Amino acid sequence: MFFTVGIEEPCEENIAYGLSIPAFDKYGYGCVSAADQQADIPIMAREAILTIIEEMLLSGSYSLEEITDEGVTTYSKNTEYLHCNTWFMLDVELSSFEGKQQRLNITLPDILVKRIDGFVAGHRLDYKDRSHFLAQAARRELANRLVKTENPHDTQ
Template sequence: MLFSIGVETPENSDSAWGIIVPALSAYDYGCVSAADTHEEIAAMAREAILLIVEEMLLSGNYSVEQIEDGGVVRYAQDEEYADYDRWFVIEVDLSAFSGKPQRINISLPDTLLGRIDRRVSDQPGVYRDRSHFLATAARRELLEQ
């Protein structure tokens, strides 16, 4: 899943880089972290995301499928995040929280399969492969019930 990350530049060399993940803060979890160096920001953000997602799931109140990221543009314009002067997107694999993968045998019309494959290849930052596309579509459909 893609997450928008806000970064607060330190005021001096004795301060850390501040990190926030607004998508997870929206679920009453303050997903914040800090990094001593610029190079550590992505690793610290990923670690914070995994820890908060695990805590959310353990609470029994949330599922991975419920998590939504509003996007860098939206968060960067939000006054609540005005202290965060840099933004980037990071992909974090949450599949470990979704259960064990299982192979299945399904049949789809070749034209539909072709459309799926084109969408996957046209959006490599969104879908890893055909299976990821189908799992994402199934999750969306199941959330709408």
């Protein structure tokens, strides 16, 4: 999953780069870190993200499917993050929180497979491959069904 990371560049020597990952603020989790060297920025940001996700999942109040990132454009315009001079997107592998991968043998119409492959090829920032696309589609469908089951009288 891609996460937006804001960097507060140091104004003086011997001061660390400040890192903000705003995606977690809406869940009540502040995700911040620091890096002494520019090369350490992605390492420290990834570590902070994984730590917060682990805390969120252990709380039992959130699932991976609920975690979203609104993107650089949204956060960079937000006055809460004016301290961030630079922004970037960081791809963080979250499969370790989902359990062991299982290989499946499924049958799909060839036209559907071609459509999926074409879609994935055009959306490389969102999907790594066909399996990733199918897993994400399954998660969305299950999440939608769960919402409908929990709110059976909701007419939306």
